[in-house]
Amino acid sequence: MKVRVDPERCQGHTLCAMIAPGMFELDDFDGHSSPVDENVPAEHEAQVIQAVRSCPEQAISVTEGLA
């Protein structure tokens, strides 16, 4: 599974990093999110999907693919 954060949509709510720690990093200056690695380890897929479901801006998307 691959994950992407749309930088135009993200507003720095930080819920993704709260729900899937280690999978997203927050910018030090404005808290905007980006994936630590676009390839999501299988054991973290469920967490990342929870982050997708919780993003108020619907800025996170996942696509199926080999990790």
Added chain:
Amino acid sequence: MSDEASGGADRRKSRYQFDRHTSDYRDHFEAITAEMLAQCPLAWSDTYGGHWVAAGHREVFELARSAEYLSNDHDVHYERRGYQGITIPTPESMKFQAGFLEMDPPEQRYYRQALNPYLSPAAVARWAPVVTELTRACLDEKIETGQIDFVDDLANVVPAIMTLAMMGIPLAHWTIYCEPTHATVYTPPDSPDMLRLRDRQIEMYRDMFAQLTAIKEQPRPGLIDALARADINGRTPQDMELLGVMALIIGGGFDTTTALTAHALEWLGEHPDQRERLSRERASLLDSATEEFLRFYTPAPGDGRTISADCEIAGQRFQEGERLWLSWAMSNRDPAVFENPNQIDLARTGNRHHSFGLGIHRCIGSNVARMVFKQMIAAVLDRMPDYRCDPAGTVHYETIGVIQGMRHLPAAFTPGPRLGAGLDETIKAIQRACDEQRLAEPVTVRQAEAEIGR
């Protein structure tokens, strides 16, 4: 232009008499919300000169993110299009721009870029020991007596002092700021207390102006310093504009976190089994519980906007100049997104609530709010685990049009031992730390966590 020619047909399709400033709205919030969500998630209301009301989650989401068609501008000097900002109705007495929340890009973006390095997750994390100490001191003031008012003695105090610390205002001045900031929200304009409150407000604005002037002459770190030095799209803002920004930071920093904390403590007191569960499982549950309290109690229940160009959004045609109320509070109860929306589920997942707003105006203090709230709740769970609130002494705001807040939440608990100094002495210790370690610098200048000696 006649109503018919100016979109009257569109408005008639989904008319609803909406008045969020009445106590009837507070008393019947769930029924009114359910009715609007089911029948008119995007409604036209004739109240306050006529305005749209977005209640549905999808409608609020799509509208709030359409920055190209929505304006937050409060054009107090009629220099642009005369838009009325984010309050509906516009307060008669106050022709005052509420900082960058009543501005559009690019100015709004310049302000946020100036303040973000003080309020980002990394910047806020540095303050954690300060919040811990403040919370401890507030509880120590009451811990031996077995009696506390969670609003007056805790939830009003910690967010206020923390906000002043980040701004760079001397902490001892917190009493100048605390009462008038809260009272402004809950005091009706016709109240006999209004005259006294006006004096307190004047005293507060005088101190804000004095702080701004002093910091311009002799810089000390904090949000005010950032504002004093800010380059806003090539210009240096006037003092009145900066006072509006300072008022926005104070208003946003004080009463909102107070409201959330008080409501959460009231609910946990009414549900001791859930309180015990939250305390026991807090490592896994406090994050989701915080988001759920945010969703359910939505301290800032909504924002006004002005349509800035004819457009069609969420299936509805809008005309330039029309006013719109985005209800974060009602959209947070939409059953299309939240299962059992009127129940609190501390472990709720997929909680895409709107309590910090959406889009480019997302609450800039959201990281502060979450940290301060979590620390206050955790400390109460640790030190007053058996508290019982007194419903007879509990006072909610009469209306929930501006802030869904509480004035008093008295409680009794089994007394315990003090752990350290009282509040006044603790404030002095924190002030020393602020001065010596320059805690209020932006994260670009200072990365280390605060160290507070007792």
